[in-house]
Amino acid sequence: xxxxxxxxxxxxxxxxxxxxxxxxxxxxxxxxxxxxxxxxxxxxxxxxxxxxxxxxxxxxxxxxxxxxxxxxxxxxxxxxxxxxxxxxxxxxxxxxxxxxxxxxxxxxxxxxxxxxxxxxxxxxxxxxxxxxxxxxxxxxxxxxxxxxxxxxxxxxxxxxxxxxxxxxxxxxxxxxxxxxxxxxxxxxxxxxxxxxxxxxxxxxxxxxxxxxxxxxxxxxxxxxxxxxxxxxxxxxxxxxxxxxxxxxxxxxxxxxxxxxxxxxxxxxxxxxxxxxxxxxxxxxxxxxxxxxxxxxxxxxxxxxxxxxxxxxxxxxxxxxxxxxxxxxxxxxxxxxxxxxxxxxxxxxxxxxxxxxxxxxxxxxxxxxxxxxxxxxxxxxxxxxxxxxxxxxxxxxxxxxxxxxxxxxx
Amino acid sequence: xxxxxxxxxxxxxxxxxxxxxxxxxxxxxxxxxxxxxxxxxxxxxxxxxxxxxxxxxxxxxxxxxxxxxxxxxxxxxxxxxxxxxxxxxxxxxxxxxxxxxxxxxxxxxxxxxxxxxxxxxxxxxxxxxxxxxxxxxxxxxxxxxxxxxxxxxxxxxxxxxxxxxxxxxxxxxxxxxxxxxxxxxxxxxxxxxxxxxxxxxxxxxxxxxxxxxxxxxxxxxxxxxxxxxxxxxxxxxxxxxxxxxxxxxxxxxxxxxxxxxxxxxxxxxxxxxxxxxxxxx
Numbered sequence: 001x002x003x004x005x006x007x008x009x010x011x012x013x014x015x016x017x018x019x020x021x022x023x024x025x026x027x028x029x030x031x032x033x034x035x036x037x038x039x040x041x042x043x044x045x046x047x048x049x050x051x052x053x054x055x056x057x058x059x060x061x062x063x064x065x066x067x068x069x070x071x072x073x074x075x076x077x078x079x080x081x082x083x084x085x086x087x088x089x090x091x092x093x094x095x096x097x098x099x100x101x102x103x104x105x106x107x108x109x110x111x112x113x114x115x116x117x118x119x120x121x122x123x124x125x126x127x128x129x130x131x132x133x134x135x136x137x138x139x140x141x142x143x144x145x146x147x148x149x150x151x152x153x154x155x156x157x158x159x160x161x162x163x164x165x166x167x168x169x170x171x172x173x174x175x176x177x178x179x180x181x182x183x184x185x186x187x188x189x190x191x192x193x194x195x196x197x198x199x200x201x202x203x204x205x206x207x208x209x210x211x212x213x214x215x216x217x218x219x220x221x222x223x224x225x226x227x228x229x230x231x232x233x234x235x236x237x238x239x240x241x242x243x244x245x246x247x248x249x250x251x252x253x254x255x256x257x258x259x260x261x262x263x264x265x266x267x268x269x270x271x272x273x274x275x276x277x278x279x280x281x282x283x284x285x286x287x288x289x290x291x292x293x294x295x296x297x298x299x300x301x302x303x304x305x306x307x308x309x310x311x312x313x314x315x316x317x318x319x320x321x322x323x324x325x326x327x328x329x330x331x332x333x334x335x336x337x338x339x340x341x342x343x344x345x346x347x348x349x350x351x352x353x354x355x356x357x358x359x360x361x362x363x364x365x366x367x368x369x370x371x372x373x374x375x376x377x378x379x380x381x382x383x384x385x386x387x388x389x390x391x392x393x394x395x396x397x398x399x400x401x402x403x404x405x406x407x408x409x
Numbered sequence: 410x411x412x413x414x415x416x417x418x419x420x421x422x423x424x425x426x427x428x429x430x431x432x433x434x435x436x437x438x439x440x441x442x443x444x445x446x447x448x449x450x451x452x453x454x455x456x457x458x459x460x461x462x463x464x465x466x467x468x469x470x471x472x473x474x475x476x477x478x479x480x481x482x483x484x485x486x487x488x489x490x491x492x493x494x495x496x497x498x499x500x501x502x503x504x505x506x507x508x509x510x511x512x513x514x515x516x517x518x519x520x521x522x523x524x525x526x527x528x529x530x531x532x533x534x535x536x537x538x539x540x541x542x543x544x545x546x547x548x549x550x551x552x553x554x555x556x557x558x559x560x561x562x563x564x565x566x567x568x569x570x571x572x573x574x575x576x577x578x579x580x581x582x583x584x585x586x587x588x589x590x591x592x593x594x595x596x597x598x599x600x601x602x603x604x605x606x607x608x609x610x611x612x613x614x615x616x617x618x619x620x621x622x623x624x625x626x627x628x629x630x631x632x633x634x635x636x637x638x639x640x641x642x643x644x645x646x647x648x649x650x651x652x653x654x655x656x657x658x659x660x661x662x663x664x665x666x667x668x669x670x671x672x673x674x675x676x677x678x679x680x681x682x683x684x685x686x687x688x689x690x
Contacts, residue, residue, distance in 0.1 A: 030504070042499045046488065049510035 010035045012044070013398060014052035018384070020063040021354055022374050031063055033380040036397030040376040058384055061392060064354045065372050066104025066381035067335045068361035070183060071141055071231065071265055071292035073109045073308060075299040080108045081309030082297075083120035091125065095134025097300060099402040101334040102357075102391040104381040105136040105371060107182050109294075111309040112144030112155035119176040127180050130381065130396040138365060139182025142175060143231060146186040146196075147211035153236040154322050154329030155211065156310040167192040168199040181205055182365065185231040187212035188222035201226030206365060208265075209247050211236040216249040223256055229364055230264040232294060233281055234273050235328070251285040263364040265292040268342040269333035271318055275345035282346050289356040290364055291338045296320060296330030340389050350389065410625065410638065411645040412664035414653055418613045421649045422456025425544070425611055428645070429461060430470050432542055432607075438474035443512065445476045445534075447543030447602065449554075450497045453611050454546060462505040472508040476537050478530070480545060480554035480602075483591035484518040484568065492582050493518070516566070516595040527566040527595055534601070543605035547612050550574040551620040551633030555596035558632040564598030599637045608644040610635060615651040622655035 015031040022029065032039040032052065044050045074080045076097050078090035091108060098106065108125060110118065122140065130136030145161045152160060163170035175181065184200055185208040186193060197207045209222055210231025215238070219227075230237075230247055238246035245252075250262045268278055268291055282289055293299070298306035298315040305314050305323060308330055312323040315332055322329050333341075335357060343353035362372020370379045380398035383391055394402040415421040429446070438444040448454075464470040482494045490496060495515055503513055514533055520526035534540060545553050550572060556564060557572040571579075576590045583589040602608060612621050624635040625646065638644040653661050 041504060042489065042496070045499060045503060045510045045513075046495055046515075051510060 008034065011053040012039065012050065014041075014055045015058050015063065016055055018058035018061050018063045020374050021065065021351055021358075024355070025351055026062060031374060031380075031382070033398035036380055036399075038374055038376055038378050038380050043376075061384040061386065062350070062354075062389075063374065064102075064383050064385055065358035065362075065374055065378075066135075066383055066394065066396065067102045067291075067339070067357040068138070068365075068372060069098070069103045069106040069293050069295075069335050069357075070138075070229075070290065070361050070364065071109050071143070072098070072103075072106050072295045073111060073143075073330050074297040075295050077297055077301055077306070079297040079307050079309065080121070081111045081113050081117065082307060083117050087121060087124040088126075091137065092134055095130070095137065098135050098335070099394045099396075100391065100404075102336045102339075102383045102385070102394060103135050104130050104383075104394060104396050105138050107138050107141040109141040109143050112147065112152070112159045113309050114159050115174045115176070117309075118142075118174060122175060122177055122180060125180045127182075130401070132396075132399060132401050134401075136381075136396070137180075138367075139180050141183040141185070142181055143185040144211065145174065146171065146184075146190055146193075147236075148187040148189065148213050150213050151187070151211045151236040151238075153211060154308060154311055154313065154327055159310065162190050163193075163196055164191045167195045171196055171200075178203060178205065183208055183229065185210040185229075187214060188227065189214040189218050193222065194225045197222055197225040197227055204366075209237075209250075212247060213238055215244050215246055216253065219247045219250050220253055220255040223250060223253075223260075223262055228260065228262060229290070230262065232272065232292065233264040233266050234277055235267070248281075251281060251288065261288060261363070263288045263290045263360060265290045265294075266342075267292055267294045267331050267333065268338045268345065269293075269318060269331050270341050270345070271333075272328060272331060278342065278345050282342075282348065286348075286352065288360070289342075290360045291335065291342055291357045293333050293335050293338060294330050295332060295334070299332040299334065336389065336391050343389060353389065410641075411667065412625065412660070413645060413647045413667070414661065414665055415647070415649055417649050417651075418456055421611065421613050421647055422454075423460050425454075425457045425609060425647045426460030426464065428609065428647075429457070429542065429544065430464050433470065433472075433475060436541065440474065443474050443476045443537065445478065445537050445540045445542075447540045447545070447597070447605060448477050448479050448498070448502075449544055449546045449611070450479065450481070450494045451546050453613055453617075454544065455501060457544075457611060458502045462502070465506045472506045475508060476512040477508065477514065478534055478537075478540060478597075479515040481594050481596040482516040482518040484523065484593040484595060486518060486591050488517075488519060518591075518595055523568050523595060527568065530566050530595075530597075531601065534604075540602075540605035542607045542609060543602050544609045544611065545602060547610055547617055547620050547624065547635045548575055549578060549616055549620055551623050551635050553599060553602060553610070553635045553637075555594045556599045556634040558634070560599060560631060560634050562603075562629070562631050562634065562637040563600040565600055566595065566597045569594055569596050599634050603637060603641055606643065608638055608641055610638065610644065610646045612646060612648040612652045614649070615654055617648075617652050618654040618656075621646070621648060621652050626656060626660060 013033045019026040032041045075094045183206040207227040208229035208231045240248040303315045313329045314323045359372045362368040384393040436444045486493045555569045623633040629636045
């Protein structure tokens with residue numbers, strides 16, 4: 001039966017025989033989509049007297065919101081911190097390839113780099129919707145250069161800076177433009193960070209704490225000024241100490257302003273953190289868990305040497321180190337393996353694992369009204385998964401953009 | 410009347426669903442000749458709806474050429490409120506079957522002019538050719554739809570204030586908070602349901618036993634409005650054992666002797682149930 005033409009001519013698709021993640025649980029419900037958005041079928045029935053134009057049998061699959069990766073440095077040979085002439089095609093390539101990992105929106109991440117690199121790259125990043133061409137770009141994640149030298153991890157020391165002189169103006173001059181910037185990771189112990197955090201927050205940019213030696217009160221002060229995220233918890237920060245928990249202590253801090261939540265990114269690839277640490281963080285603050293890949297250019301490629309901004313990294317299996325050292329630098333994990341590993345390591349419910357990769361990052365970025373859920377009127381970015389959370393198909397705006405073929409590719 | 414007594418709620422629900430299913434199939438509805446069904450809400454018919462959905466999903470029953478008319482709807486409750494009868498019908502029935510949304514009629518409790526809405530509903534029933542089978546329930550106070558004690562037995566679709574018994578019975582759907590329960594509703598009248606060619610009343614549970622006794626073993630009385638159906642030529646009361654607890658043993662024994670009940674219980678479409686034995690009292 002056709003939809004009510006007086007309201008909309010667009011065809012209505014009904015995805016049946018599935019379990020969808022809604023209201024924090026997997027429910028036996030059908031998913032209705034029209035014009036790229038999730039439709040309320042009850043309203044359609046009573047208000048428009050409409051019904052589905054096409055019904056698709058999901059064969060018992062799980063339907064989950066598309067994953068959102070807020071920390072990904074590149075992949076498939078593409079390095080987002082390398083300024084090239086065809087930078088845009090690099091973003092396109094990664095955006096297309098990660099569809100098979102279930103990622104429907106991402107924040108290309110730039111590691112600590114010289115200002116010239118930022119000035120070249122940032123204008124080439126466009127915030128745009130996803131589609132058949134690839135996952136949507138939500139904006140850039142600037143991981144550095146305003147970080148701590150002591151906790152630089154894989155970031156090049158000579159590019160690390162402070163904003164002691166002119167605070168926000170220094171930051172602006174370094175990046176060149178904030179137009180497409182979505183997240184900034186900085187170390188709050190740097191002098192004048194409070195002003196910078198306030199300015200960024202005012203502009204709707206998410207401030208994250210990371211690569212830092214801040215103690216708990218410095219971290220709490222940063223949160224009070226607007227910081228809402230922690231970049232790869234446990235990595236590149238002071239370890240938890242029972243008399244000064246450091247940034248890790250934010251998970252159970254009582255100084256978080258009312259109505260706000262601190263989120264924390266974790267690379268649940270089994271390497272960056274011990275599963276026991278993953279469990280401790282999850283149990284302490286389950287609603288703040290955000291799964292990230294922190295994937296680097298070598299992700300999706302054979303083992304060997306690849307670049308990460310100004311550095312050379314070596315991949316050996318799932319481990320990625322700065323060439324010749326044992327310093328971890330990014331990962332080659334994919335988002336769906338992170339979700340599966342998180343599920344297995346914590347023994348949490350399927351719903352919880354899926355939310356950590358979809359709802360929570362959407363809440364972090366303040367976009368949960370249109371991304372990260374299967375609620376009515378949300379963007380129809382969703383995945384078909386089997387019971388062990390392997391991605392079978394990816395949809396963006398209601399269109400199928402990737403499907404696992406019979407060979408499992 | 411026929412009084413069909415099944416052992417428990419599930420069996421009663423299944424018997425009723427089979428009956429409705431068989432009726433629709435026998436009628437052979439088609440474009441331009443719809444089967445019209447009157448429908449209830451509440452906890453009693455849930456099992457029956459589940460069974461009908463099952464028959465539909467098995468491919469045995471289609472609602473493509475069925476028109477439905479619900480009995481009632483609360484006044485003033487937003488249509489998408491989880492306790493509205495629109496929500497009930499969508500979640501428990503319509504979303505699982507293939508009915509055309511244009512053929513599913515429910516009174517609008519938020520209409521700007523409620524009496525006009527009621528009159529229009531009566532007109533729609535008339536235009537549809539009347540109701541072939543009206544399925545209903547019974548309240549603990551013996552009401553049918555929201556025709557509370559004291560309602561005229563020749564009443565039509567109209568606005569009614571709900572009796573305290575009904576409000577108390579409904580409180581469980583509103584977190585037990587009496588202040589949240591709607592106090593008014595639009596309802597089909599006793600006369601409206603009496604106009605149907607056939608009526609089936611579902612009654613299950615011990616808490617409905619007294620109302621069933623009053624409805625069929627005492628006189629026709631506007632204080633127990635279901636009793637009006639003693640004067641309807643084709644009414645079936647479908648109940649479980651618990652609902653018969655207040656009836657005379659003699660009554661129960663008489664109706665349990667109805668052999669066609671067993672036949673219908675074991676029958677299913679399409680072949681069986683060709684002849685239908687009506688016991689006239």
